Amino acid sequence: MSKPTARKPRTDAERNRGRVLEVACELFAERGDEVQMAEVAKAAGVGIGTVYRHFPTRQALIEAVTEQRFAEILAYARTRCLPNPDTRQALSCFLTRIGQVHDEGRGISSAIEAALGSTEPRGQVGEDLLALGGALLERGRADGTLRADAKLEDLYMIAGAVSAISRNAVGDWRRFIDIALDGLRDPARDRP
């Protein structure tokens, strides 16, 4: 049974968790992977032990930060991309946002990339992001922007690719987005 005996979590603990996560977001965005746990603790004004109580592992902390980023992307996609009636532009806008997030916050990029590709979406945010992608995909298939056999997986492969390309600075990821979306176009209705 779900114990009704559960006491309300201490307010100071909640606050501390929040501070740590917030500070971690900033630090990772600025200096990326090189940030140390002790630094995060000091910057948040708590002891190392406290950081570890809330995020049992460096990896866990990184994942939490990553989820924040995902939430940002999700919010952006909902307000700026979905509303665009041109499906191609909506898709491009969505993918572009992913590239931008990497360009801005240098850190956690690899985490974002890994999470993007994971079939186990961490929590509600991942779930929602997946759903949003599905909706865009459906629209695209319906209005002919995408080939009929385009899959959600395809979209996420491309998203992962954008992540990798921007992270490694391989080239112009904006250009890549165009190429990839062209590749996902319906070949039967080309030529404008």
Next chain:
Amino acid sequence: MSKPTARKPRTDAERNRGRVLEVACELFAERGDEVQMAEVAKAAGVGIGTVYRHFPTRQALIEAVTEQRFAEILAYARTRCLPNPDTRQALSCFLTRIGQVHDEGRGISSAIEAALGSTEPRGQVGEDLLALGGALLERGRADGTLRADAKLEDLYMIAGAVSAISRNAVGDWRRFIDIALDGLRDPARDRP
């Protein structure tokens, strides 16, 4: 001046270096990133100090292993891909090989990926690989397999993407290769 005072390197040193590199290739391929320097040393039958003399850093060792992989890819591309008269197939074959290398040796994948995207090709191998890509690209533009404005950078973005996708197991990278090459096709001569 290039010091003529340089004595020929000791033969045992050469041999040790070779052993270490060989053993490292195997270990990294089998167990990837988790391999420790001490392990490599033991497996190669030398002391840790020796490993460090030849590869001053774990990172350096990984890069050396990576170069081996690149050499394999280069050799394969030369003998199996270039000779294929169908440029599309040749390109696909080349990219497929990259995906396969990741699927086989689980390790150093991230290193391969990073190196693929680097504008500073490590040594002759990278140089040659770049040249080979350029040749395929040129062929593709000439025979209409690729759009006229396709760049070498595009090809390497795609290569990096294939690495990332196969490494993170985001999805079916073979399918991605098709999509990406479709996107790089000449849009003016579609419809068979």
Next chain:
DNA sequence: GTCGGATTCGGAATCCGATTCCGCTTTAAG
């Protein structure tokens, strides 16, 4: 063949950063 010094070896010691542990402090509940 063998002598002397340069080069390489081996592996113990060191360094660094993540993670664990535990006595002390603060909060929720009665």
Next chain:
DNA sequence: CTTAAAGCGGAATCGGATTCCGAATCCGAC
């Protein structure tokens, strides 16, 4: 206000890369 549970801080521990240095091996000269 009292008390036990929930949290806290940070010193100690651990794991693994990297450094150091005396001992062992080569190379080239005689």
